[in-house]
Amino acid sequence: MKPELNIEPDTPKPEINVMVDVTLRKAIEQGWQQIAPFWPLENLIAVNPLQGFEHKPIEDAWAEADHVFRNPHLPTEMQAVNRETIKWCQAFLDEGQATVPMPDRHLGFYHAWVGLAPFDRRLNVRAAGMKSWLANLPETPEAAIRKGLEYLRIQSKDRARFLGLLLTTMPGWAGYVKYRTDWAAKGRHAYPITQTDYLAVRIVITCAMWPDAHTLLSLFPREIPADTRRDAQQALDSMAIREAEYRSQLLGQLSRQSVPTQPSSPKAQLVFCIDVRSEPFRRALESTGAYQTLGFAGFFGVPVRVHNQSTGEVYDSCPVLLSPQYDVQDRPRGSDVTLQKDQAGYRWQSQFKRLYQSLKYTFSAPFALVEAMGWVNGLWMAAKTWVPAWAGRLRRRVSGALRPGVLIETCTDNIHEDDQAQVAENALRMMGLTRDFAPLVVLCGHGSTTHNNAYATALDCGACGGRHGGSNARVLANLLNRSDVRARLKANGIAIPKTTRFLAAEHNTTTDAVEVFSAEDDEAIAALKRDLETARDMNTAVRLQHLDAGHAPTVSAKRAWLRSQDWAQVRPEWGLARNAAFVVGPRALTRDLDLGGRCFLHSYEPSQDPDGQFLTTILTAPMVVAQWINCQYLFSTFDNAAYGGGSKITKNITGKIGIVQGNGSDLMTGLPLQSVYAADGQPFHEPQRLLTVVYAPRDRVDAIIKAQPVLQTLFGNGWVTLANVDPDTHTSYVLSRSLRWQPAS
């Protein structure tokens, strides 16, 4: 059958392909600048929803974002355009929900959609000429945008602004597209999409449904209304008061601490992630004995791609600002027989799931499936609801029968010898651990355990790209236990005693259990494990005061565990809520302080970094990540509809990538209401901008700021406040917006 539509890719229109419209490309680019990327549920990464405005002073950025993202009015015609865009985005960007997917996705978003649009009756195809207009869309998305702009009579001076409005009136889906184009592994996806594709589809739908869409330009005028500016300023002013209070309190505390130069000799050193949830746990552990703890980005300086040998799963485990450098393998410890057993167990698990899915996702058979399996689901539903602890144990026992929980080890053979020592050395130097090694050094990553939780990965390690950090910890521990690596380190001035052992561990932030990945279990390790258990009891008792008050502290560990197993639990843990400051300095600076789980703690020894190289890294990488997190919590609390995820109660997972509300909506980026509010109208997170405190000579900090435009932007535009505690005098200073130091009051 000969298609009557002239949309086949093999009928090129050369005159358009050759023409390169530079100004149009620029306009498209400018439009996209306002959009912050959105990482999918698989690895939710915290992002500042105002990322596209960070180059502006926060007052302007805030007002402008209010203007474009929070304007309560949108004409019904444009709402219809949004609705149809949502429909096609859901269809194209689906990562495995639909059994019968949208056809022709391999052609890319624009081209696949062009083949379907003429049949879409919701696009006004009944209007005169619309069907043939849709059937004769240009060959390239860029040409479609040009055609659309002409059709809508958008003047060239307004092009960038108009295209920007097409994006900002539905920022969530655009954000996911931006993730796909700028952050996800480029060129690897079977169903490609580009920013131009998305805009082309969007503008064509707009042409079809709202020919007067140029009205948008006057509804969102270039000039930000005065009352919007005033509201933004007010929000910032009231926040600034709280920030100043917090700042003077924290700086006062910090400058009163004495930092001994002679280190103690601890029985173990434990390195935790900088995550704010580490701080109270570290404090609890330190109180149980002679432990020294450090803070370091939870990927431990090893950007890896993890291959799970049992399940075949592959993922990047490193900050999203980096790309993985090494391939490592996770496998059960032991011989190949152990591995094969585990693989067989996984195959059995898969086989059961496959059987279930084959009955569910087909024709005719589901009618029988529900009748045959209904009673099983019913019993399981009752168990999970009324005896969740029992259900959790049963689940573990069943999966344990198929795949006995064995110790996982990470194979680092793929890392080149030279790199092994280099990676290890960098990590040690940056965390300031180059001498006085304790007999045990534990590298402790972290992850969370929650059940029936779409936002599960938002609670995992951001430094590991939204994954559990155990593998990275194992990699570094592995390297540091190698004699050849130690020999090279020694040659470079880091002498690790023969008696020192490096261990990997993982802190479960939901339950505060710490799993130590060690085959040995001598007295030293056993003692450590006991103290970790004590710390768990202490920390869960404190944490549960804000989650599940009214129980004896003795049952707090159990109740925290119960939250991790409960399928009806919307607040399994508080994540990074209430985060407020990023402290760069030795642990002695904060050791005697109760920082209330509000601080990212990054270890730093100023004496070991004379040229400021490590401080530069700390300020431009982990601190930037902390700022993304801080802004995500801030804006999700400030306006949970525009910048957050909305209520978990009505959430709906689309395409396995993200959340829409109810029947369908913009892709809800940001944190859900329950992650930042204790109850409706009662925010738990205190919205305030990140305060970074650096314990280092001020001229060193100055030099770094001068050399790093990103820091000038963040400090100068008021996104982050920088403070300094001078190591010699212990006086503290605050960097003003004009980048001048002022004594802290």
Next chain:
Amino acid sequence: MEGMPMGGLLTSWFHFDSLAVLMISVVGFLGVCVLGFASRYMAGDRLRTKSLLTLGAMLLSVMAMVSADNIWILLASWMFANLFLVRVMIHNSKWQAAKAAGQLAAVTLGFGALCLAVAFLLMSQHTGLVSIQALNASDASGSQMTMALGVLLLGALTQSAIFPFHTWLLSSLNSPTPVSAIMHAGLVNGGGILLARFAPLYLEVSSLLFVIFALGFLTAVLGTLWKLMQHDVKRMLACSTMGQMGFMMVQCGLGLFPAAIAHLIWHGVFKAYLFLASGGTAQEKRFDLEYPPRLRTVVLAVVCGVVGSFVFAVASGKVWLAPDTTSVLVLVAGIAAAQVALTVLRKRPFMMLPVGLGVTSALAAMYGLSVQAVAMWLAPMNLMQPQPLHTLHIVAMAILLLAWLAMVLRRAPATGGRSQVWRRHAYVRALNASQPDPKTVTSYRPHYPRS
């Protein structure tokens, strides 16, 4: 207390027969589960207590509805149950889309209630009776009675989201998750229960049975097809419910009311679980089923399917290959058994054949028994009345079989050029048909309430 007038009223208004007792138990079980879930899931929500109370009131109304003997009590409890449903569906009235979804449900279900009222009026006028037991024992002949049953059927169709009354259900997902769970497990089944309540009358009017069968079958096919196309988990579940409700109606239309009741119970429990568990969808890994399988695998799977259908027939007390409407259920069991076998035999079909036969027989027996348990409980009501096979039934069976085969044997999507025009056309038609009502979509983010 026996002589008290209250007691007399209770027995004249309500009748606790085996169907009522069964449904009260099921509704009670689901209610206890869903309320337990909701009480934790809605922690911190300012409407939590109100929602839980409304849900409780709704459950009590449903219990009254399934045990009512007086038609006016039935109507009243039906209306109250739906009223409470609409209230709890909307949840946050500041959310325009949720309100619109509630209004759509209210209009559809209100029309259904009106149908019930009209039907009951006609019935009581014609017979002078208000007791369902008495009505069922009365003479159903006469055009007024047929008309009454037809109008009553309309009410049942709206409640169970049968085509063309399905849109309210597909647009109902602005509701809190537990509300969706109880709605898909409870109130949509109202249509089936209503038909079962008046089954003796419907069994007298074979033309209406055909209408029920045809609309049910159409809904089953559309719902299943749309379910396979959905991109978000909740709408997928809603389309699936629509399909399952269609199948329940098919069972009613076949004269197999106890089978329909078994279906609505087991489906309800199944679907309630899936809604409550929908937060874990992103972590659910979809497995490649490696379709299309080799021909010999398909042939051997069909052999297992035939054996499975036999085991099912025996376990559920049916005659295998009987020339009546039970053969539709036996066919569905056979298809499911073949599907199971297909997965089991996937890699090494001949070697795995004994395992395949064993697994399919075991599952088919389990399936047959779970259906038979309900049928035996309801046996005293004598509602299992297989009808002679009609061409319509045979066509439907052929469609069920072919649609399943088409799913199994379809080729992987093309990776070269564009797919055929008819395919694209059909896709867009089905995609649009399965969209919720436009007003119920939150098309602009700031229109979602802030908290």
